[in-house]
Amino acid sequence: MVLNRLCDLEECVKPLELAEVPEPVPGENDILIRVSACGVCHTELDEIEGRTPPRLPVIPGHQVVGRVARAGRGAKRFRVGDRVGVAWIFSACGKCPQCLAGNENLCAEFKATGRDADGGYAEYMTVSEDFAHPIPEVFSDVEAAPLLCAGAVGYRSLRLTNLEDGRSLGLMGFGASAHLVLMMAKRRYPGSEVFVFSRSPEERAFALELGATWAGDVGERSPEPVAGIIDTTPAWRPVVEALANLAPGGRLVINAIRKEERDKDYLLRLDYPAHLWMEKEIKSVANVTRRDVGEFLELAAEMRIKPEIQEFTLEDANRALIELKTRRIHGAKVLAIPIH
Ligand SMILES: [Zn+2]
Numbered sequence: 212m213v214l215n216r217l218c219d220l221e222e223c224v225k226p227l228e229l230a231e232v233p234e235p236v237p238g239e240n241d242i243l244i245r246v247s248a249c250g251v252c253h254t255e256l257d258e259i260e261g262r263t264p265p266r267l268p269v270i271p272g273h274q275v276v277g278r279v280a281r282a283g284r285g286a287k288r289f290r291v292g293d294r295v296g297v298a299w300i301f302s303a304c305g306k307c308p309q310c311l312a313g314n315e316n317l318c319a320e321f322k323a324t325g326r327d328a329d330g331g332y333a334e335y336m337t338v339s340e341d342f343a344h345p346i347p348e349v350f351s352d353v354e355a356a357p358l359l360c361a362g363a364v365g366y367r368s369l370r371l372t373n374l375e376d377g378r379s380l381g382l383m384g385f386g387a388s389a390h391l392v393l394m395m396a397k398r399r400y401p402g403s404e405v406f407v408f409s410r411s412p413e414e415r416a417f418a419l420e421l422g423a424t425w426a427g428d429v430g431e432r433s434p435e436p437v438a439g440i441i442d443t444t445p446a447w448r449p450v451v452e453a454l455a456n457l458a459p460g461g462r463l464v465i466n467a468i469r470k471e472e473r474d475k476d477y478l479l480r481l482d483y484p485a486h487l488w489m490e491k492e493i494k495s496v497a498n499v500t501r502r503d504v505g506e507f508l509e510l511a512a513e514m515r516i517k518p519e520i521q522e523f524t525l526e527d528a529n530r531a532l533i534e535l536k537t538r539r540i541h542g543a544k545v546l547a548i549p550i551h
């Protein structure tokens with residue numbers, strides 16, 4: 212399924228075209244993957260509508276699971292038939308100061324799967340063997356696919372809070388990624404209390420069910436100041452409110468690709484002593500590293516995380532995207548691609 216031109220999904224309901232393309236040829240250190248499942252992500256909507264513009268034409272898809280079909284001459288890491296996954300990080304240079312410091316997600320030459328290189332909305336794709344991930348056995352192909360994006364990014368945001376066990380964690384917004392982060396936090400930091408801030412009473416009740424100590428509205432104060440807060444909302448007010456809830460030296464991690472302009476004037480309420488004084492920090496999350504993907508997959512296997520799945524055929528990718536856009540969400544959407 213190929214994206215040939217950008218479009219507004221309000222007007223165009225079939226952004227991708229079914230096409231017969233040549234089977235990709237793996238380079239020296241690449242593997243050719245026979246794709247069996249690919250998750251459908253909000254970022255694909257951002258690509259199609261031009262908010263994170265892709266190379267054109269491009270085959271989207273960055274939550275890819277499949278089996279090694281062939282390897283380049285220099286690729287020795289996997290055997291034919293091995294099950295592997297490909298996430299958002301398709302490649303990075305490996306040589307710049309960011310890469311050498313372990314921040315390959317920030318590399319100037321960072322390439323994203325399905326945006327800067329062809330991805331998994333296809334029967335085959337190639338990737339460098341170094342950027343493929345073994346998939347833990349506990350997951351089926353379709354179960355593993357959606358873990359490769361939101362889960363890995365959620366794991367990175369939790370890592371970036373620098374939390375220590377026993378210090379409290381706050382979650383501002385409680386969507387799908389935040390559920391996963393709450394579950395991961397309960398496992399990684401069993402001594403830490405988790406406070407959830409959400410506008411939605413249903414989400415607050417769900418947070419308590421999943422083990423949060425406290426759940427309140429966005430403008431409320433948590434029972435105690437919080438050491439680290441992860442904000443997954445698209446708005447600005449939660450940023451200001453989160454800063455007010457931070458303990459001295461605390462860090463706010465913003466896990467959002469972009470913020471909407473709508474309530475930006477709320478930032479004028481920033482009060483230096485209340486929101487920033489006492490060495491409070493703000494940090495955003497960009498992309499993922501291989502380490503995030505690998506560590507998250509291990510943790511997810513340990514925790515037996517089983518995402519709820521809604522399967523589509525490859526040919527039905529457009530319908531999956533439109534349903535995602537119109538928020539008809541019944542679990543994570545995954546393209547299941549049968550192997551003939
Ligand atoms: Zn994604």
Ligand SMILES: [Zn+2]
Pocket residue numbers: 303304305306307308309310311315318319320
């Ligand atoms: Zn680099």
